[in-house]
Amino acid sequence: MCWLPWGVDRLSLFELIKRNISKNYRAYLVYFYPMAFSIVIYFTFVSLQYNRKIIDSAATLGKIGPAFMAASAFLMVFSAMFIFYSNSFFMKKRKKEIALYSLFGMSKKKIGQMLFFENLLVGATALLAGLGLGAVLSKLFAMILVKLMGIPIVAGFSLSAAPAAQTIVVFFVILSAASIYNARVIRGTTLRELFQAGKQSEKKPHASIAVAVLSLLFIGTGYWVILQPVSSGIWASHAWLKILGSLVSIIIGTFLFIRTFIVYLLSALSKKRAFFYKGANIISTSNLLYRIKGNIVVLSILALLSTFTLFLMGVTWSLYANVNEISKDNFPHSFIYTVQNGEAEMEINRLFEARDDVRYSQKLEPVKMEAGPDFSGRFPPDYPVLLIPESSFRQLARKMGKEVDIQFADNEAVAFYDGNLNRTHDPYTGKGIRLPGGENVTVASYQNYSLLNQVIFAFPLVVKDAVYEKVVESGAPTTQLQIYKLGKEKATNELSEKIEEILWNHAEDRNEVIWSSFYKEYAQGMETYGILIFISGFLGLVFLMATGSVLFYRQLSEAAADRPRYQILKKIGFGARDMKKSIRVQTLFVFSIPIVLALSHSSILISALAGFAGISMAGPFMVVLGLYIGLYLGYFSYTSVRFYTLVND
Secondary structure, three states: OOOOOOOHHHOOHHHHHHHHHHHOHHHHHHHHHHHHHHHHHHHHHHHHHOOHHHHHHOOOHHHHHHHHHHHHHHHHHHHHHHHHHHHHHHHHHHHHHHHHHHHOOOOHHHHHHHHHHHHHHHHHHHHHHHHHHHHHHHHHHHHHHHHHHOOOOOOOOOOOHHHHHHHHHHHHHHHHHHHHHHHHHHHOOOHHHHHOOOOOOOOOOOOOHHHHHHHHHHHHHHHHHHOOOOOOHHHOOOHHHHHHHHHHHHHHHHHHHHHHHHHHHHHHHHHOHHHHOOOOHHHHHHHHHHHHHHHHHHHHHHHHHHHHHHHHHHHHHHHHHOHHHHHHHHOOOOEEEEOOOHHHHHHHHHHHHOOOOEEEEEEEOOEEEEOOOOOOOOOOOOOEEEEEEHHHHHHHHHHHOOOOOOOOOOOEEEEEOOOOOOOOOOOOOOOEEEOOOOOEEEEEEEEOOOOOOHHHOOEEEEEOHHHHHHHHHOOOOEOOEEEEEEOOHHHOHHHHHHHHHHHHHHOOOHHHOOEEEHHHHHHHHHHHHHHHHHHHHHHHHHHHHHHHHHHHHHHHHHHHHHHHHHHHHHHOOOOHHHHHHHHHHHHHHHHHHHHHHHHHHHHHHHHHHHHHHOOOOHHHHHHHHHHHHHHHHHHHHHHHHHHHHHHHO
C-alpha cells in the first residue's frame, strides 16, 4: 500500500497526503463508502424530521416525534461505532506502511498529523457526497413515508439548513475523534509492533462435547419458555421475569453455540479424511477452524443484532399489514357519540340521511358509574363503567354478527375485551363490582371482542334488564349513546369532522362527551405504524450494513494474512476454480453463522408474539426475511469477489 518512502521527510504534508490517496485510492474507497453511506442515511432521516409538510399533516407526530428523535440518536451512536470500526480496520492495514515511514526517518508527530488531516479530508469528501446524495434521496424517502402513513399530501422537494448543519456537526465530531485516536495510536506504538501488526496467533481451538450440548440446551430452553401458550400456568406469576430469563438463556446459548458447537463441527469435519482431503476443503476447513476463535465474540454479537433487526422489522411490518384488522377489532363501529340535545341530534341525523351506506344504527342508554377499587387492577377505581341492559346488548350483538346465546344469572354480568395486547386472556371472570343502589354482581362470562370502540375510555358491562332497572330507579345517572356502522367508513373523514364540530358546538362540558370515529383511529393507526415501519426499515438497513461490513472487513483482514499461502498454492498448480471454491465455502460459512441463528431466534420470537397477540405475522415476516437475506447475500457475493481479488493479486 505504500509508495516509495524514500525522502518522505522532505515532502510537505499536503504532498504526502495527495500521493497516498492518489496512489492507493482503492484502499481509501473501502473506508470512504461506509462513511458516505452512514452520512446519507443519517442526513436523509434527519431531513424528514424537519419536513414541515409531514410534520403539519401527521396527527400522531406529537406521539411519534420522540421515537423519531430516539432513532436519530441511535443512528448517530451506531454511525460513530461503525465509522470507528471501519477506521480501525483501515489503520490495521496501514501499520506496516506507517512503520516504513518511521523507519525512513519520518517523525511520529508528522505521521500523526498526516493521518489526522488525511482522515479529515476523506471524511469531508464523504460528507459532501453524503449530503448531496441525501438531498436527492430525501424526496424519495419522503414520498415513501407519506405513502406508508396514508397522508393525503404531495411530498415535495424540501431542503433545510437545519438537518445539513446537524449532520455536519455530528460527523465532524465523529471524524475528529477518529483522527485524534489514530494519532494517539501511532504515538503510543513501537516500530516493532507496527511491523508485526499483520501477524495473527493461530492456535487450534478445542471444543467440549458437553458444552456444545449445553449450548443447545440453553437455546432450546429459551425457545420452550417463549413458545408456551398464554393459557400455560408458567405465566401465572412473574411473566416478564420469565421472558427476560428465556432471552438471557438464548443469548448465552448463542455464544456457547459459536464457541463450542461450531468448533466441534469443524473439528469433526477435519477428521473425516474423505471430506477433508477432497479438493479445496483442506484449505477452507483449516482456515475456518484456526480462525473461528478470534471471531466468536463478533459472530455472537452479529447474530444477536440480526435477530433484533429481523424481529423489529417483522413486528412493525406485521402491525402495518394488519392495521385494518386491528382497527376493526378495536373500533367495531364507525361512530359512537353522546346524544347531547335534540338540536344536535337533528343536525347529525341529517348528515346520515344523506348517505346510502348506513349498515345499522342503535341508541344505547347505559348507566355511567365508577369501577371501584375491587373490580379490576387493570384501570383506576374512578374509571368509568357503562352498565348496559341485556336486551340492548343482544340487539347490538346481532347487528354486529356476534354470538348472543350467552346465559348468565341475575347477580352476574358479562365483560368484554378491553384492548389489551392479549385478547384471549380473561382478567374479569370471578371479579365482583358494587352497583349504585347497593347490589353486587359478579362477572360470569368474558367475550374476547370489543362491544364498543376502545377509544371511548369506558368499560362496557352487561347486566340483566331487571338489575339495570333497579340501578336506574336508585337515581344513578344515565347517558345516551348513538352508534352507527357505515359501509365506506374509510372514506368518512369529512363526515367525521362535521360530526365532531357539531358535538363540540353543543357541548356544555367536553369532558363528559363520548366521541369515537373509526376513520380517525384508523388514520392515526396508519400514521403511527407507517412511521414505525419507516424507522424500523432505516434501522434495519443500518444494522444490515453494519453486519455485512464487519464480516467484510474481517474476511479481508484474513485474506491479507492468507495471501502468501494462496500464492504458494497457485505456484504448485492450485487452479483458479479451486481457489474460488475454497474462498466461497470459507466466506459462506462465516456469513451463514449469524444469519442462520438470527433466522431461528427471530422466527421463534415472532411466532410467540403472533400467538400472544392473535395477529397473523407469517406473511409480512417472510417478506422481511426475503429482503434481508437478499441484501445479505449481496454482501456475501461482494466479499467473496474482493477476497479472491486480494489473494490473487
